[in-house]
Every structure is written in structure tokens, then in C-alpha cells.
Amino acid sequence: MKSSRSFSMHLLSFSERGTGERRTIPDRCPPAKKPVLSWPNPDESVTASSSLNQLYQERAAYRLPLYSARQVARLTGLSASTVQAWTHADDHEALVQAASPEGLSFLNLVEVHVLAAIRHQHGIPLQRVRHAVQFVRQELQAEYPLAQHQFETDGVDLFVRALEDENLLINASRRGQITIRQLVEAYLRRIERAADGFPLRLFPVYASNPGFVPSGLPAYIVVDPTVAFGRPVLTETYVPVDVVVDQYRAGDAVADIARNFNLSAPAVEEAIRYELGA
Template identity: 30%
Template sequence: MQNIKLPSRLVGIGLYTPAEASLYTGISATDIRRWLFGYTAHGVQHPGLWDSELSDVNECVLGFHDLLEIRFVHAFRQHGVSLQAIRSASQQAKELFNQAYPFTCKRFQTDGRSIFATVMGETGDEALLDLIKRQYAFEQVIKPSLYEGIDYTGSGSAQRWYPVKRSKAIVLDPSRNFGKPVLSGTGIDTAAIFSAYRAEGRDVKRVARLYEIPIAAVEAAVSFEQRNAA
């Protein structure tokens, strides 16, 4: 990414390569590239599902909201929903909610079924039948865990994300460190802590002294980075 010319508006947007997005979400980088930046199949070019927040950057990179939205696309694909249907649902929800990233919007939890019903009428995608007819099936796909850990602004837009369940030790916040994972309390990059941990012979106490942070904070950063590296 050395040759990327970063736009002046980058601060507050977040910046992730598909490989980094894969680490943080557990979704393959290949799928992320296909869904967001498009692909070619049988000589036909298929565009991405939406334009990246950083579409003016001449590189395949994601913004913070792209990162979160991709998690919902993955849930739909796991249920067999076609990319055509997902694209249509995204466009309709954008207009209905007046939100650029509608799947992440909390309203999708309540209005998503009716949107998919409309989409099924347009696309004939039978994978949507369960989602439309059975509330339980819809709730299993649009799990509360997809929304868990997301803080929202007053307008309903995602503001930051705590990726570790039931913990606020680590946060991805586009206003801090270009959206890369940091310790919530100090803003220190978790990758930097993990690097120091390995350099210092995996001595947690020594790293805590070096950074002047609690041992628990070092352990949280190390655990997060080790999970990503697994």
C-alpha cells in the first residue's frame, strides 16, 4: 500500500486491506474482494455490491463501514442468498432508511423481512423464503451478535466496533489509528503491543512496564492478536 495517495478526508474513515478485513471479521479476503470490488465470471464483469468508502483511492481498500457491512453480506451468503438479491436489498434499504450502509443499521432488524419480500418478488430468489415467512429463520441470519459491540451515532450510523464479545478492552474506531484495533483506554495499537510481547520473550509484565499500562490490557491485546493470527 506504499503507493496509495491518501485523500485528505481519510481521517475518520478507517483504512483496511482485504487481508486486514479478513483478520478482523473471519471472512475470506477473496470473498471480501469479490463482494466489494467485483469480479469477472464467464467473460462477464460483475460490479461490487456498493462503492467502497474509499472508492476514490486507487487501490482495493475498505473503510470502517464497509468492514461492518461485509459481515452482514457474509451472513446472507451463508444462508444461500444470491448476490443479486443482496444488492437489491441493499439499494432498497438505503432509500428506506436514508443510510449509506443499511444492513448495519438497527432498523434492518425490524424491517429487513419486508425488504427481502420485495426483493424475492423481483429476483425470484427462493433462498429468501425462510427469511420472509419465518421470523425465527430471519433472526438466525440477522443475529443480535452481528450488532453486538457496535456503538451508534444519534443518526443511527455505526460509530465504533468492539470486536471481542462482552468486552470493551479493544476497539476499532475510524477516528483513532485509521480504524485499526487499539486498546480502548489508551489508544495503543494492539499489533504494536503484540510485537513488543514477542520481542520481549513473551514477558507480559515487562511489556506492561514498557507501555505503562495494566497487565490485563497487555493480555487483552495479545489474546486478540493471537486469535487473528490463528
């Protein structure tokens, strides 16, 4: 059944994607197979005594450790080792405070997504990034400072000022780099929020290269912890990406998959690119 939600971001143009030449997706999957990420078993993620509806109403689902470092890495275009270094649960100086030693939450994912904006573009020392995050956390008095709506309104300026120095600005300008502020704001626009500013859904940026800015990037894939236990799903029908790609691996043609799941062919192709890293 097609979702009644509005997906305005889905209509964004491919022309501004800026990720370089896109690989052509063959109509059928070649014989070689690639392991897929394993997602939490629902019974392991939520105790039997908990009501999912109640969890969602209280927004507890957004704090559940649904993701491994590897899964967050896949959703943010980072390496798993980078995500692990940023999110050590027992490290008080961690850039992102992990939900638990067992995994990362959706709010953790959103924070890593924001940090990925500067990681992809600027050679900023990790210690400077850590200082900036700690500064914003202290100023905003927030458990998840980079995921808070207040970060968009007040925190970006604090964050950028803590990150940048005169030499960095001059060097970036000489290289023609987009500013840190522009990058962070572009990544923040990929977060859909409730009326009170709480982050509800993330349209992930899972691939980039130098000079990349996600302005105009299509939003075929979305992550919502209240849908499919936080697995990446396609915005058109909310069918999980891995379910669609399993059909492709089984030898089904893109057109047949699109018809079976009531999806557009570009959405199916994007699911394949995401899952297979094409």
C-alpha cells in the same frame, strides 16, 4: 494514558463466546515470525492541506479508504477473496460500494461486518443476498444502507424478508440454526453509534465457527477511524494491537507487556490471538 471512554462491552463474559476451545497463548513468542498487515501511512491517507480535527468533525475520516480487502477480511473473519467479490469499486451490483479503487472505508467495514453475520451461518445464494442489499438500499435511500442507524430500526425487517423464503426457514429450523434476524441483530450490537445513530466504533468479530453468535463476546479490540488511523486498538488504553504484538514477537513475556502498556493480561492475549490468528 488510559482512555476516559466507557467500555461496557469490555465486561461481557467469556462464557458465552461460543467459539469453541480457546488456544493457550504461550508466555513468550516462539521463534517463528509471521508477517503483519501493513497499514496506511498517515501522510498518504490524508493530504497535507487537510486538518485531521476538521476531518473528524465532519466525519470525513469514516469515509477515507483506510483499509485493504485483506485488512477488512482479517477484521471480519472472511477471506480476502470474499471481501473483494463483495466490494468491487467498478461493479454497480457490488454488495458494498467501495470508497475508492484504492481501498475501503470504515463505513464499508461496518457493512461487510453486517453481511458477515449471514455468511458465517447460512448457505444463502449470493444472488439472493445481492437482491436483499439492493432492496434495502432502495427502500432506505442510503449510500451505506447496512451501516445506517435506520437499518437497525427499519431495515433489518426488510433485509430478512428479502433474504428468507419458506423453504429456507423450514430447513434452518430443522437444523436448529439461529435465525438470520438474531444473527444480524447480534452483529449490529457490536457497532457503537453516536446520539444521531452514526456508526463511530466497531468491536469486530474476527473469528467464528458454525453455531457461533457474538452475544457475550468480549470487546478487547475496537476499530475507530479517529484513533491510530483506523488500526485495531485495545479498548483498555487504545494502544494499537500490532504494537503490543511486536513486543511479544521480540520475546517479551505477556506479563511484562501488560505492565509496560498498562493492560490486563487477557487483553494482551487477545491481541496476540487476533494478530497471529490463534
